[in-house]
Amino acid sequence: MPLLAQPSPTRLPRPIQPLVASQAFDFWASRINPLWSFDRPLARIEALQAASSDAVTVRLKPNRHWGGFLPGQHVNIGAEVDGRRVTRSYSLTDIPRADNRISITVKAIEGGKLSRHLCRDARLGDVLDLGQAFGGMTLPALVQGAWMFLAAGSGITPLMAMIRALSAQGMPVPLMLLYWVRTRAELCFAQELRALAARHPSFSVQFILTREGLLRADERAGRIDAALLSSLVDDLPARQIFACGSNGFVAEARNLLAGHVRSFQSEAFSPPARAVDDAASVQVTLARSGRTLQLSRGQSLLEGLEAAGLTPASGCRMGICNTCACTKVSGSTRNLHTGEDVHEPVSALRLCVNSATADLVLDL
């Protein structure tokens, strides 16, 4: 996963680049236009629109440092909440547009810092941090054969971008969307999906509501299982499948389908493991050196890395000098002094006073 606000190559001639202090440049440039920066991708909120009872679609104007995306990909979005930059990944829901505008659809999550901020507090004109697009579940250059998309909850967002992309091509292949939510009010893009189904004979959509009483004509009830799938799709073995949703949903879909269909690809929005067992070990990936290690949860990362024969920069070994700080790309850590758990990317993680609590990627 790329880091937040990864600087992109600037267009300045190389000999001039070191002469520009990016801090000073960004300070003065942002006085003129908050979207201007020397090398950081940023985006301004241009529109906020309710997408469902608990979701908001945010249309963003990225600055020139943002490198574009493919439908199905995601970006890291960062905003300052109570003085802290909070970063989360969101799928881009629109297709690449001539005016470069991008959209994300954010579902307000109970206790979610950034989703609550974007759904409730964000205002038009606010500037957000933007990462470069990432994610490998994208359509092939030449789309062939029959397809089926399985979406659960927010899992609709990357699939929606691909549905829109196929629609823009005149829906050249048969495509069926099965879209699970709990209640009708949580459905996003329902009207648009119905309109697309009406316009393209090769596209169909089935809404599946797991906790709704009365169902309409194009809605069904029930969780994902073999009976439901075979009742809805008659050429299942010929389908190429993209599935997106919670960890449990994706695992269930894989169980039912992988090996029985033409192809199966999935992405899960899984919450980090929160239960901590000090004896257990976690997988620590060192992104820069390409190594993967198993470290115990109770021990400081610095000790663990050293025990594995590595020599990361270190100093005081007591959390004061910041020498060992390195970027945490993803995963969960616990501060051994304060017991504080952090589940999001951090630019300066002190290896000597933090332990890994869930699989971790470090920029080492």
Add this chain to the structure above:
Amino acid sequence: MTPRIRNRALGADQLDAFAAELDTLRARTVATLGQADADYIRAIVKAVRYLGLAGRALLFAAAFLSVVRVPAWILGTLLLGVSKIIENMELGHNVMHGQYDWMRDPHLDGRTYEWDIAGTSDNWRKTHNFKHHTYTNVRGMDDDIGYGLLRIFPEQRWKPFYLAQPLVAVVFALLFEWGVAIQDLRLGRWLAGKMTRAELRAAFRPVGRKMGRQVLKDYILFPLLAGPFFLPVLLGNAVANVLRNLWTYTIIFCGHFTADAEVFSRDSIKGESRGHWYLRQLRGSSNIAGGKLLNLLSGNLSHQIEHHFFPDVPANRYAAMAVEVRDICARYGQHYNTGSLPKQFSQVIWRILRHAWPSRPAPQMSLSRSPA
């Protein structure tokens, strides 16, 4: 010489309790970090930028408008000097400690922030954040004791060279940023033949690059913008840098070289507990009593004791923490070294003058009570 102050000797249990109280204070403070602290440091960034802009603009105005030449030059130089002081102390020094890393703002990132002086931030992070803060006032481990140039404590071995130190100290103050820049090169080791020329050259490369950049900016680029008035602008920039050097030297020397500040031997830190470490920070540091302006201009090193206890807690919190720190120190019978700037700095000057001459250390007081 009898010790001027009496500190209660603390046993291991008391040291643990002392540490626990300070840890609690730290945790309580860190738990409340938020928007107000972010707003504070952003206001500091703003002050640095606008004061610097105003200073440079006035220097240009002085060059082009003959009517206001002298007052504009003086005011411009002062504003630029103040901007550089705040950038070094309240912004650069504190950000480089990682005090604002919790904000995750790439421009306030302790690992990448580059400050506006001749020394590289990377060297500073090593000599200051690690060596000086971990081994505060430990002889042979904290390079900041006299910066390898001055004899501040009688525990340092006397050499005839030190007779010149009243003069050396003044030159060092004027050129302080250059001294800091070459501190980690350890030229002494090279002169003594303990480092090869190639090693020195490799170590100098990043330092030279940063020095070149500073010279280019302050002594070539900005003066050139003034065209025919190159010299007054160059002079203004030079004076602003020297003012900043003198001020930072004064503040930093007051932090660890006052009369009651102690040095420690390498042996005293063997198997050091957290409480013991806190105690050493306290005994080796001294505060400067003053108001909000002094706190701002000193980068809150007016709270040197709090800074050494909590180097990565945002400095804008030190003033509030100091109230409790003083109370904790009093309850544990520990001297809290503070005084006005003239009082503290005159003690520093006295040390520089006195220890230019041979002197003998008073018997070292043990940091803690050894178990019976």
